[in-house]
Amino acid sequence: MPCPWYQHGMCTSSKLAEPTDAIVAIERCSSENLYRNCAYYVEPSTFNQRRHHTKRERMLKIYPPIHALSQNDVTGCPDAESINLENGFKIEYCRVLDRPLTRYEVPLCRRGWQYCPYRLAPVE
Numbered sequence: 001m002p003c004p005w006y007q008h009g010m011c012t013s014s015k016l017a018e019p020t021d022a023i024v025a026i027e028r029c030s031s032e033n034l035y036r037n038c039a040y041y042v043e044p045s046t047f048n049q050r051r052h053h054t055k056r057e058r059m060l061k062i063y064p065p066i067h068a069l070s071q072n073d074v075t076g077c078p079d080a081e082s083i084n085l086e087n088g089f090k091i092e093y094c095r096v097l098d099r100p101l102t103r104y105e106v107p108l109c110r111r112g113w114q115y116c117p118y119r120l121a122p123v124e
Contacts, residue, residue, distance in 0.1 A: 003028075003035035004044050008062050009087040013040040019060070021086035060093070066102045067091050073106050077113035094118075 006029035010019040028034045068089040092101045096118045
């Protein structure tokens with residue numbers, strides 16, 4: 001069984017402040033038991049259930065067929081950020097919507113991010 005903290009190419013260990021792909025080694029994380037030697041591994045029964053639930057809510061939910069982009073796809077929007085994931089996928093993340101953009105949305109944002117109704121809406 002792979003590491004229980006390896007989710008969507010990211011490490012979601014309770015020892016980390018937030019999920020990251022910076023420390024992921026696919027060979028170790030997807031192995032049957034090598035992940036137990038990882039410095040970020042914690043037995044699932046020894047961490048706070050509430051904290052784990054919060055981490056899952058903040059974790060990026062990536063579905064490659066709709067989120068993965070070519071390397072030259074960018075929106076140009078100051079509220080978007082390009083993220084290269086450990087597994088080789090690239091996504092655009094919209095900070096205003098607080099979620100990854102789909103392949104369909106990236107060209108729309110590239111053409112009209114200046115007039116984006118979400119960016120222009122007042123924050124309450």
